[in-house]
Amino acid sequence: MKKSFRVKKEKEFQMVFQSGSSKANRQFVVYTLPKPGQLHFRVGISVGKKVGNAVVRNAVKRKIRQALLELKPELKAEIDFIVIARPPAAKMSTEEVKKSLIHVLKLAHVLEKTM
Template sequence: MKKANRIKRNEDFQTIFKHGHSTANRQFVIYSYPKKDQAHFRVGLSVSKKLGDAHLRNYIKRCLRHVMMEFDANQLIKHDVDIVIIARNPAATMTYHEMKSSLEHVLKLAKVYQHRSK
């Protein structure tokens, strides 16, 4: 994922948690915060140590980044939004394709996923 699409600073995370809107399903919690002055979406990931060891947490983050890159390549995410994705416990046992469909579901609930017909 491009550096411009990442949220890394704690201040940015705290702003999104405080002012953003949360949406959840069993596997993920999404905080979305609209920003009118940016040309692309940004994503921050949070995977708790409760989910497993470093290897598993990094695997989950890699899968989530890859899913978001796919959505970005197909222009499926609104570009004027900041998103924080928090993985819940069931995400630790999911395959890549299960994560993709679950993340798509929760992004649709959060109204940041836009379906493009070809």
């Protein structure tokens, strides 16, 4: 994912947390913040220490990034969102991560209903 598609700064993360809304399932929490006029979506990924050690956390982040890359055409443009992984995400395959993300992104109205 290109840098322009990422929420990187602490200030930007806090803006999404404080001003946005959240939806969750057992594996992920998604915070969303509409940004009218933005050319494309921006995403932040957070995987805490409760999920596992550094190797496990990085693997979960890779799976999330891969799923989002595959879902890129269906994601709404004018939105910033943060994906937070919960501990059950550590035991999931890439396909399971994608399926779970589709579910929670539809709940959060980030994903178009075309799928």
